[in-house]
Amino acid sequence: MYLHILARCRDGGSAAVVHWIRAGLLSMLLAFVGMASAQADELKVSQSSVSVAVGATTRVGVSGASGTVSVRSADTRIATASYANGSATIRGVLAGKTTVTVSDRRSRRPIEVTVTGSTASLTVSPTSLTLAVNATGQIQVSGASGTVTPRSGNRLVATVSYANNVVSVRGLTIGSTSITVEDSRSTRSVAVSVTGTTGGGGTGTYALLAWNDLGMHCVDGSDYSVFSILPPYNNLHAQLVNKSNGSVVTSGVTLSYEAVADTRGSINTISSTKTNFWQYVQSLFGVSPAPDVGLTGNPTASRTPAAMKYNSTQGWFEAEGIPITPVDDTMRKNFYPMVKVVAKDGTGKVLATTNNVLPVSDEMTCKGCHASTTTGNAAQMAAKPKAGWVNDATPEKDWKRNVLRLHDEKHLGTPLTPARSLPRSTSWTA
Numbered sequence: 001m002y003l004h005i006l007a008r009c010r011d012g013g014s015a016a017v018v019h020w021i022r023a024g025l026l027s028m029l030l031a032f033v034g035m036a037s038a039q040a041d042e043l044k045v046s047q048s049s050v051s052v053a054v055g056a057t058t059r060v061g062v063s064g065a066s067g068t069v070s071v072r073s074a075d076t077r078i079a080t081a082s083y084a085n086g087s088a089t090i091r092g093v094l095a096g097k098t099t100v101t102v103s104d105r106r107s108r109r110p111i112e113v114t115v116t117g118s119t120a121s122l123t124v125s126p127t128s129l130t131l132a133v134n135a136t137g138q139i140q141v142s143g144a145s146g147t148v149t150p151r152s153g154n155r156l157v158a159t160v161s162y163a164n165n166v167v168s169v170r171g172l173t174i175g176s177t178s179i180t181v182e183d184s185r186s187t188r189s190v191a192v193s194v195t196g197t198t199g200g201g202g203t204g205t206y207a208l209l210a211w212n213d214l215g216m217h218c219v220d221g222s223d224y225s226v227f228s229i230l231p232p233y234n235n236l237h238a239q240l241v242n243k244s245n246g247s248v249v250t251s252g253v254t255l256s257y258e259a260v261a262d263t264r265g266s267i268n269t270i271s272s273t274k275t276n277f278w279q280y281v282q283s284l285f286g287v288s289p290a291p292d293v294g295l296t297g298n299p300t301a302s303r304t305p306a307a308m309k310y311n312s313t314q315g316w317f318e319a320e321g322i323p324i325t326p327v328d329d330t331m332r333k334n335f336y337p338m339v340k341v342v343a344k345d346g347t348g349k350v351l352a353t354t355n356n357v358l359p360v361s362d363e364m365t366c367k368g369c370h371a372s373t374t375t376g377n378a379a380q381m382a383a384k385p386k387a388g389w390v391n392d393a394t395p396e397k398d399w400k401r402n403v404l405r406l407h408d409e410k411h412l413g414t415p416l417t418p419a420r421s422l423p424r425s426t427s428w429t430a
């Protein structure tokens with residue numbers, strides 16, 4: 001209706017005016033007010049000069065426009081401009097000066113624009129980062145404009161924080177993610193790879209490698225009262241490597257081993273309650289280590305860390321003859337007891353740790369042929385002593401006594417050496 005009124009008025013037809021007065025006095029008044037202002041006003045901008053920071057925006061009011069309003073920046077590398085609903089929006093891009101021109105169909109108004117702030121653009125260094133689990137790395141930020149916001153693409157892998165132009169990245173779990181650093185103008189990304197300490201390895205600068213050199217080591221088992229084929233005796237070796245230069249660390253550090261639970265919670269911290277080895281060790285081997293200490297003086301793994309010694313000939317740390325058994329602390333068989341090896345510096349700070357298995361088995365299965373039992377198995381029957389089976393009620397002793405009897409039947413002329421005060425084989429013959 002408003003446009004109709006204007007059109008009629010401009011036609012100047014008095015009859016039409018009368019007609020529209022009849023149509024409504026209020027509409028008529030409004031129409032004339034609108035027409036008068038449109039004709040009297042000219043294009044105005046609320047500010048002829050503005051200052052805006054890089055990345056920020058500012059608005060300039062536009063009034064009195066006739067027809068379509070357009071805005072144009074003389075240099076869009078410094079500032080951009082747009083128009084909507086009676087205001088021009090100017091955004092600073094790069095520090096400098098330019099002019100934004102507001103025009104309608106009749107005239108144009110310049111706005112002098114000064115963009116303040118850094119002339120440099122956002123830069124991050126480095127653009128990729130490798131961290132160990134639990135280690136923290138830094139990303140230097142420069143040329144930032146406005147607020148800097150770092151974000152981790154995967155906060156389970158790495159977390160971020162920002163202060164004083166430095167983004168701190170902390171590795172949480174093995175994996176990779178992307179860290180984005182955003183300021184008011186742009187976004188940069190940094191590829192982050194978090195490396196692990198699962199199995200071997202270590203955090204930060206050191207890697208710890210540990211191994212057993214005997215493979216699956218057999219032991220007689222719980223009973224040593226008849227004879228011994230294999231004492232409890234396991235070997236552990238380790239090397240600490242400085243990852244920053246690849247060198248093997250041989251001094252200024254201490255390495256130790258201790259019992260650690262396996263993934264099922266089985267832990268083996270003591271041997272003396274699982275075998276009578278220490279009751280017979282003197283007569284069998286001619287030495288008398290204390291309970292839970294092995295033939296070479298190293299203790300079995302326990303909750304107390306035991307020292308490893310440096311072997312300068314081999315260039316490794318070692319603990320030989322660890323008297324571990326294949327029975328865990330709940331008296332269940334576990335042929336793969338785990339130990340934890342810890343490397344510390346001179347101040348006691350842990351440099352690296354790793355878990356290692358000391359494989360041990362009592363499955364020599366000599367009893368498969370030498371136990372006192374009558375079967376149709378030809379090999380077993382061939383192993384039967386001429387004097388007949390011993391029939392000892394204790395299975396661990398029974399097969400050993402049969403082996404001794406068989407040995408004596410064949411080799412009575414070469415008895416076991418009395419120098420070691422071994423149980424005399426003749427004492428087991430009939």
Ligand code: HEC
Pocket residue numbers: 229364365366367368369370379380382383403406407410411
């Ligand atoms: C597959 C069956 C079998 C198994 C398993 C077995 N043996 Fe025998 N062993 C025999 C037979 C058969 C003889 C008798 C051989 C003969 O009369 O010439 C024998 C003989 C012996 C002898 C006496 C031989 C000699 O000349 O002194 C000894 C000692 C012996 N075994 C020890 C062991 C030990 C220790 C184990 C476990 C590590 C073992 N055996 C496992 C079958 C077996």
